[in-house]
Amino acid sequence: MANTFKEASTEEINQIMQRSHAAFEIFQKKSIEEKSTFIDTIADEIEALGDELLQKASAETNLPIPRLTGERARTTSQLRMFAAMLREGSWVEANIDTANPERTPLPKPDLRKMLIPLGPVVVFGASNFPFAYSTAGGDTASALAASCSVVVKAHPAHAETSEMVYGAIKKAIAKCNMPDDVFQHVHGNSFESGKALVQADHTAAVGFTGSTAGGKALFDYSAQRKNPIPVFSEMGSINPVIFLPDTLQKNAADLATQYAGSITLGMGQFCTNPGLLLAVESPALHSFLDHLSSGIEAVQPAKMLHAGIHSAYEKKSHAALAQAGVKVVQQAATAAQDIEALPTVALVSGETFLANPLLHEEVFGPYSLMVSCKDEQELVTILKSVSGQLTVTVMGTADDLNSHTKLVDLLPSIAGRILFNGVPTGVEVCASMVHGGPYPATTDSRFTAVGINAVKRWVRPVCYQNWPDSLLPLALQNANPLNIWRLVDNEWKK
Template sequence: MTVNGDMIIGRRTVRGNAGTASAFNPATRANLEPAFGLAHPEQLQEACLLAEQAFDAYRNVPLEGRARFLEAIAQQILDIGPLLIERASAESGLPAARLEGERMRTVNQLRLFAKVVRDGYFLEATIDSPLPQRTPPRADLRLRKIPLGPVAVFGASNFPLAFSVAGGDTASALAAGCPVVVKAHSAHLGTSELVGKAVQKAAIECDMPEGVFSMLIGEGRSIGQALVDHPAIKAVGFTGSRQGGISLMQTAAARKEPIPVYAEMSSINPVFVLPGALAEKGAALGAGFVDSLTLGVGQFCTNPGLVIGLAGEALDAFRTAAATALQGKGAGTMLTAGIHKAYTDAIERRTGVAGLELVARGTAEGQGHAAQAALYQCDAATYLATPALEEEIFGPASVLISCRDEAEIVAVARHLEGQLTATVHATGADHGIAAALLPTLERKAGRILFNGWPTGVEVSHAMVHGGPFPATSDSRSTSVGATAIERFLRPVCYQDVPADLLPEALRDGNPLGLARVVDGTLTTAS
């Protein structure tokens, strides 16, 4: 497999004919070969219409066939071999070890959804038997979930594999039975082409309908907005900035047929270090916090951008340990020139904010678009009165907030916007204040964790990677974990439908062997 500068439209590998673009090495600041063709509106139209034509055929592929397709994608990604890691590293500046782990996460996501498909629980098959003698009589009622239709997926900048062409949005949409049209991220075009070809090969190998997958390259404002606006598209998966997500939401809402946009956008992921934990291990927590803050040059959506604790000697020890650890962290290369500029501009805006003090910076050495880590501090009153401090800085920057008492800790929690995560460090002695915090954190975050760090998102059945706005556009959903499939499904009720016309999932004999709710009882019986 080679990188040729091509796009994927169904079973064809094509070159965009609306101009060219190049990938970029953020460490050397050099363009990478080859140049990539940008999609023409007619090519976008073709991809979307192919997806629309493939929808009914693909959604009716037997569950086993759909599961094997997902597993075939996983294997094709592995079969690319070292070339995938080399190209992704050149385009992102990320080390090979990080990308190898991300490749396995991508593969494991696909395999998880293959299991989800085989299990069939996502269909939520439900049968309410007829009650003709009841007054009033009840009809024969049966329910299952079906896919929404073709889904537009936007590749993310910070995860060139796990949140990109074959990442969680694509995997969950394909698992649901939805064809996918991906807009590749401009920061990793070669990586996207390689993975796109892997998906295409798996689709051909598994004899999937043409149009089940396409991948386009183009400018966000032209191709991205046009993709969301296309009538064939029935849902959108997006990971990126708040501005970008809101723009797509507005386009989707203004359509003749509005569609859902599942956008993961902005989060500062507060960390509450409670008094008992500070007293017992404040210095160790300070060092652990810095490791989490600077992981991946802070370019994680779960990066801890806020730390809240009770003022006193224990918090001073935490701050001292964090400052020492931070001063030993070298500047890291950021993913793109745009991300680097946004980070440095945000740091500059923090200079001179009344009541905000700089605690420490990382070292300045680094290749290319290098970012120095930064830790600031202020008191709770300053934070509560300064809206600018609530803004996410995408990179290794955080603010330490000192509170006068436990009531002020709770007040800061109540003031927060919606978050992907909220972290609590506590000992048994802290369970009183932790209990007071939890109701607020449940309203503010999609994932609450104790005595750990938010960076790192497990791909599993119980994981939630979502949260209230602006963390995501829909707090009822997750973009990671088995329940991500629910975003791309809707329920259909079948009333008095003849037995031979019912979908297999709802037939009396239960030919698929599903766990179904029959007259209020969960059973696998006929």
Template sequence: MYQDTSIAMLDELLASSVRAYHQYKTYSLRQRADFMRAIAKEIELLGDELIETAHAETNLPAARLMNERARTIFQLNSYADAAEQGNWLEASIDTALPERTPPKPDLRKMLVPLGTVVVFGASNFPFAYSTAGGDTACAFAAGCPVVVKAHPAHAKTSTLVADAIHKAAEQCQMPDGIFHHVYGAGFETGEYLAKHPAVKAIGFTGSFSGGKALFDWANQRKNPIPVFAEMGSVNPIFLLPEKLQTEAEALAKQCAGSITLGMGQFCTNPGLLIAIDGEGLDRFVQHLRKEIKSVMPSKMLHAGIAKNFGEKLEKALAQKGVQLLTQTEQNMGEGEGLISIATTTARTFLNNPVLHEEVFGPYSLIIQCQNEAEMLEIAQKLEGQLTATLMATPKDMRQHRELLTYVQEICGRFILNNVPTGVEVSLPMQHGGPFPASTDSRFTSVGADGIKRFARPVCFQNWGDEFLPDELKNGNPLQIWRTINNELTRDAIS
């Protein structure tokens, strides 16, 4: 139904995006924010049609889709507020000291937009991480035009949202080319966009292979560009001894719920459960089996994800030293996820890189450690993760301080006595972690700090007030927070 956008058309759209950038970057923070709020309103007005379309394309239940739509609308409105408040600009001013030897110049710095941003829609979040999702919202807030490549698995849903963005752009008198929506079923479209000189940054949520390919293409350019790719994670949960001994049943219930939530199709799904052998772990396994058996399987997002999960699961379970503990007992329907829990020893895990790979779906591997030293070694050898969790009592925390320091090194979000699924949209949230969880662990793809990904700092030296951006003028006409001579203030400069 949806044909790949031609190379000639991509060139034309990107040229108009560049023209739009030179206009849009001059628009005020309020104009950007009003545009984003208008998008949120247009998405809301799509009503049941959007939910029904997304359900038909993704198999996601209506309740889940309604929650995700609400999250997407909240993201747009909250990032609009953040854009207008201007804190993300990191405006700083040091006034001149002409009497100093040598004289100190007037220095004023702020973040300015990068240019055209290409956003790749995510397969597992048709709203919140796709066409009008967090990457698109952050780029608009930063002052950048956006080109979205629709995910082939929900192209019709993406088109409905794209139409809403176009409608909002027209209402807000945005420049032509502020937003474009393109199609491409294969990798060729993505490669062309990543290498195109008009593109200045990329936002991506998806597989490691997809994100790494974009990263490599972007770095092969004559002028490399940043790729902000969130590429998944196995999100280890470390079950410490006293917590496991005293709360085995409750922990099993928590973990089972997180493993199977949305048929495991979250980038924060816990794929590793790490514990020391003992009676507490035995009881945890017993209760986890019971919980898993009670969960009814459901259809995965689409045939491609179901096929990939089946292949990855089969590969993981075929590894030497891996034992299947439990699987879904109900009759499996076509495209449904086979909920599975397996176990292996710490030594087997450490010596087999295949077991470190994400199996995207309802699967988790229990790693049985002989002692604290093996658990510590795993923490030292694990790759970068979006999240890492400790299930621990205060006594556990005191007795495993070294473990805490190593686990912190591998993750972007460090969780205590909670599960990793569920990502709150708020300023303190960090959604991103050391490679290979993401391509740049300094940034987040969730929360208003994500706006900074699509901007760069510029210092204005010895500029007269008349020609400075409003954000840096003496009178502070936007009333934003600025650091003036090392003091955070909203005051004007007299």
């Protein structure tokens, strides 16, 4: 579907960011209840769009209605999650160290610290999640919860869906008497528009979900500014899965069924798709591959999100399969047509994998590479050779874990989320989730893009020293009018 929306010029973007900054100065002073009600109302207005929104998104992305129904529910739920976080209030991390004028040799000052918003946040909508990582997705929800204004660049692959959600947010702005420009919406296909958004004087932070090339470009644009700003880009990940020998021996068929489903879920168009499978060479491994082949063969090819993603999948999968030593284990039996993806599993030796950096790159789609390692040491070497990941998974028994402690100890250095006996596809939206990881999974491994802690990307700490109580933010005043948990003289108190 063609994108017919006008591309914003650099001059228009600068004006948009100026208006965003003016709105931010008003919005951050709104009460907690006003802001949380506003975020709740956005969720209500999105739901009020009904089936028309789902149908539009399906037409633009080729995603089925049941998948989109679930994603819309996730989107509205995470909006309400952030509204609830605001009302509870402890997320500001209020710390108070009271004065001690009698201390010698120097008196101790009164010191109080909390998190404050950075300012206008630019969000780049993702192609593979038209709701949950786009216009009113997690980046927008967390930035609004942090009291930041937001400017979203719609993804051109689902621009009309983005416009509909934008309309819902504008209704919420009017209903809740928020500044008109607390949320703004722009279109653009060019690198120039992205660069202008990152480098506009009033942009304070950036959120992005997409390719490594795109995320790194935004990060580099920030570095070129007179005053560099935080850019949180969630980028490439091949999400290694390690199959240990005892579980392969005992559970080959079940594991293959589980992973055939995970590799091809949504035609592999998830940032947590298991793109790299690792195991030590054994008859059990080949039994697993036989079962996996049957599972992949039975999968019906389906249309990818848009022609650009399909073209990239074709190019990257063909390049990987053309490398010396790479063998196709199985492809789906039904031929792919139009922009359908052909699910594929390939096999390579550990030695060949280590010698060929191209095989370490993400192939975004229903593709996975099985690496057959000669022993555990080679498997560990391969894990150390892959770059930072969103996830790493271990499939094993208790005996497996006890006999592979060196490998298990390595896992936290590789990824932001470490799974045991599961599949990486599927990201729970909750306080404990980490959806981030060492570069290039993300540009800043200290943060998550999912869950309430995603708000911390858009804030910074400020310390107030010896300030009059009445002039302090409510979260730091002696009476604790917000009734939040605070660390007072190293003790948690309300």
